[in-house]
Amino acid sequence: MSTTVAPLLVELFVEELPPKALRALGEAFAQGLADGLREQGLLAPDAVVTPYASPRRLAAHLSAVRAQAEDRAVQLKLMPVAVGLDAQGQPTPALLKKLAALGVDTAEPAALVARLRRQSDGKAEVLYWDSVVAGATLAAGLQKALDEALRRLPIPKVMTYQLADGWRNVHFVRPAHALVALHGTAVVPVQALGLSAGRHTHGHRFEAARDPIEIPHADAYAETLAREGAVIAHFGERRAEIERQLAAAAARVGGGCRPIQDDALLDEVTALVERPNVLVCQFDEAFLAVPAECLILTMKANQKYFPLLDAQGRLTHRFLVVSNITPADPSAVITGNERVVRPRLADAKFFFDQDRKRPLESRVLGLAKVVYHNQLGTQGERVERVAAIGRAIAAQLGDATLERHVDRAALLAKADLLTDMVGEFPELQGTMGRYYALHDGEDPLVAEAIEDHYKPRFAGDALPRNPVGVCLALADKLETLVGLFGIGSLPTGDKDPYALRRHALGVVRMLIERDLPLALPALLDAAVPVFGDRIRDPREALTAFIYERLHNWIESEWVHPAGPAAGREAGGSSAAAGYAKHEIDAVLALRPAQLREVPRRLAAVRAFAALPEAPALAAANKRVTNILRKADAPVQPVVDAARLVEPAEQALYRALQDVQPQADAAYAAGDYTASLQRLAALKAPVDAFFDGVMVNADDPALRANRLGLLALLHGAMNRVADLSRLAA
Template identity: 65%
Template sequence: MTTENLLVELFVEELPPKALRKLGDAFAQGIVSGLQAQGLLANGAAVTSFATPRRLAVHIAAVSDKAQDKPVSQKLMPVSVGLKDGVPTPALVKKLAALGLDAAAVDQLKREGEGKSEALFLDSVQAGATLQEGLQKALEDTIRQLPIPKVMTYQLETGVALPGWDSVQFVRPAHGLVALHGQNVVPVSALGLQSGNTTHGHRFEAQEDPIVLQHADRYAQQLREQGAVIAHYDERLQAIQDQLQAAAAAVGQGSQPVQDQALLEEVNSLVERPNVLTCQFEPEFLQVPQECLILTMKANQKYFPLLAADGKLTNQFLVVSNISPADASAVIEGNERVVRPRLADAKFFFDQDRKKSLESRLPQLAKVVYHNKLGTQGERVERVRAIARSIAEALGVDAAQADLAAQLAKTDLVTDMVGEFPELQGTMGRYYAVNDGLPDAVADAIEDHYKPRFAGDALPRGDVGVAVALADKLETLVGMFGIGNLPTGDKDPFALRRHALGVIRMLVEKAPQLALGELLTHAHTAFVGRIPAATEFADATHALSNFIYERLAGSLREQGYSAQEVDAVLALQPQRLADVAQRLQAVRVFAQLPEAQALAAANKRVGNILKKAESQVQASVQETLLQEDAEKALYSALQAVAPQAQAAYDRGDYTSSLQALAALKAPVDAFFDTVMVNAEDAALKANRLGLLKVLQEAMNRVADLSRLAS
């Protein structure tokens, strides 16, 4: 049994670029896992994954040519079935025959277990898999389980009179298979291909084709030297980054390529040996908003626009070419010629759009369906306006500006530019608002009302923007919940989870004075009289409130708060979400007190008693009905502690409010040790329940402390 390094390569036609990294990693991991499962590879072996537009490959260190034999014990049947008076039954003889043994093998069988569970076992040695067997299985399993975005069906050349008789399914047609153990070919097959030791280099610049691989360890070197290919995905990615920085430095004046990891990964998946070239376009196109130019260069041409040191777009851009001619002028001129019509289109759209004001586009929104149950975009705008005005008034913001921004926020959806580039909605709205001479606060709000678009995104920059952004998200949430269009599992077509998190962030960071319940009421009111189903929205609003608190709970747990702490605070559904962090910190401090667990347990007990009460319990106590010393002591302690806790709560000092409760431990313990709450006298029982209600309210202002009980 010997070990050598193993190379496996599948050579194919151009793979989908956005899936290449994932395919390369899955191919490598699949082969490794398959070999490990069959005992041909030790855990922790060095693995190198390769992926280019035309190949998936993996190099694995120290792969055995044969797995070790291993002893196995096979259960045959119960003793009562296999032996009768010590003589093998026909059933046992038949079982042994199926294993290639005769009745003489009965003496080799072992008996294990007792009574009815006693069974016959056959001990044998299972031969370890050969590398050919193991790699064949690993290769088949890996190809079957690859995360292929879309499968192609193609025909094989079979060599018979009618080529293409057989068909194969894979992400792209495969044309070569390499399997080298050291310098020896491992005879395996896949996708109609037989393994060998030859591959192909760069489509245009390879020095030799095909390339005969001399050893598994020389794969990357031979591809680089003879095939003009950088096979390692991350090495090629780094080469692109280095060349982009070098090209930007050569341009000078602090120029930097636009940073876009997704674009970088996609371009890396389109080339086998990158060559970065500097191109330019006519400066007159810089009159168009740079977001438009950047987007068209990135999305349509896969170019890297160059930004000046001040962040402004320059008229130069970088191209990652897959060829490296001695004279690159033809390649540069070709790319400049290709980008020019794209930029001209963007300029045309911008010029045409500015001929009409945003306000003049409002009638068009009445023709755009938002949702078949919620009406048109025009109707939606009116709802957002109503919500935005109420929020602006609550924030002390200019309600007229909030109303105007909400009215015009969606008008850029019917412009030519946004029709071509939907990603620019909001951005173009701001440019056109400035062109119309609208106030900066309104223009900013038009752009910002989509924010935050994703986790970590910036929030609206001004209060008017906050009002409109909150209104827009709340209208979506209330409307979708109102018609029962809720997210399920991983499906959330209207991004309701993201909208809820956006509302939470703005209420915490930008509008701490606003109460969630009041906002939902305002949003609900905007639908009344406009949607037939609006009368059913009340229950939906309650469900929406729970949905938002669930998103908040998840966010808080991600920030490091325990589930118990979060549960205790959010059980009360505090209306001002900006207070939640302070409440959590107060709960965390309270939980460290020696009295905390006893008080939490008592609080839970109080809650259970009050739930079982026959009627609604009022938080009131008649001092003359207090009989036991323990209940008098508890009442006296509450008279002293409750005002302290309430005062601290009112000034927002939640930590001190909870700490004040520590003085209640002894009287609470004594009460439950000596006082019978469910007294036979109805008046006495009602008074003691009222005392417990007072205790519960005093203890649960900051958080539901019963949730802290272990």
């Protein structure tokens, strides 16, 4: 058997692939091939998998692939001996049928019996058939892996096209025109999408040195394409080359200019070119009178250009184009791109000028004609609800001026949805509202709030800049959450069409990172009534949902060595890094009404867990919790000192009388760490109590008094967190 190991190269040459999906397609194609070959024993353990993806190709290079997999021993469990062999020890018809189905020659039953192995499976003696299966050949194994890899590609939209024979149809992301499969220098005879594998591919449409291009060896793929095909096949290398050229072009412009940072745009442009060539272009400086956000979005979204910013971060009248051709004289390419962008910018300027002819407030009435949700009414009705919630939040913060600003900002917040600019570029909602509000002479705090009430828009996004924006953003997100939960539109699995998880996390982040003295139940109490009878009361489900998002956020985001910024701003510490699940559970089990307390409670639990008394107290607390849960009726924390007859229960009561006031005082002062640390003094009396006192005494009065003592202990120990969650 051949055990030749050599590099393998597989390339599928196709028509232009969808740019936003290219990187994922390339990685999935390579991984799919690697997984398929690995499952069949054809991929060497130390093999390196390199994906390639360009606008017109998906390819994978695997550094060490066997020509044939090693033979493998197979042990097949057949049936119990009593079923497979008769009284004379000969194969029964059932056994012969089973072996025949496995491809075993059953012509000589006696020889079969000699090859059978008997072994107990713990219940009965069972017959086994041992054999050796020949390892898969690369041709067969690669065909199987290739078919499966293509079947599992994350294709955004499948095309159907006809092969050259005029009879067969193929379903794929784009029409395929060539297939390369090389094991070392040898072509592997596989087929896919109506193509047979060879060693020829194609390079750049216009700048390849020859066509077709012959790949002599699997290891020569990338170098041959670059030299003869004018193609940088590796996505990452092409992306890095674009970044290098962008920086170099900005440096040539001078003045500290830099291209705008946008990873999604960079990925998309990388997927559009095979050999990048960055050129510097410019537009009329008069267009800089239009808000920079409009110009930047126009250039990025429509033309895939990289706007240039100056040293102060202001937009300049120059931009960078990533061309797919490298002519000796690039002037025609530069002029062409400058000519193309001008009408785009002119449209933006026209929208901006037209929109400012009407005050933002004049558009508010039009929101009554815009449907928000068929069960929740129009955008006009939504504006009224958000304003009512926003006023209630401002009132809870005790600021009449803030309340007026929030009310005004809520009235105008959605008005820019009816402007021409936002109609053309929905991504600018809020941003244009700020510009138009400032143009109308609105208070700058109100204008900023109009833009910021959508924040945070995504994970890691900035929060609103001022208190007006925070109140309005909270009101907007609470209105969305309460309304959609109230009509039963909840997220399911990975589906969240209304981004309710993001809205809930936004509420959590603002309450914690802005250290707001707002209780979550009070916020929901303010939001639910504004819907009248349109919804069912969602408070219970929504509260659980918000605490779940908080739990996930702490687990996933609070892991940096310096601790979360939120924890530090709200009185936490760097110890907030890497909280264990049981620590988070201990705090959130109590569902603290004011979320701003969570960082300090977590820090307190972490400090308490480090005490030598902590394990014993946590275990005792868990025991107390279980005892109280099993009581016949709810137990009140009331103790009759005269009925404390055992020395251990008397000692515990005295210790509680001493410790509880200290712990309560620290708790009231917000020093949760000190509050928990006071409990360390209870370890000895608690241990003595459980060692020497029978809680469930026969005397009902005695039993009730001891349960009351445990309830008193339980209340004292669980104000900051449910310490029973810390027990092993």
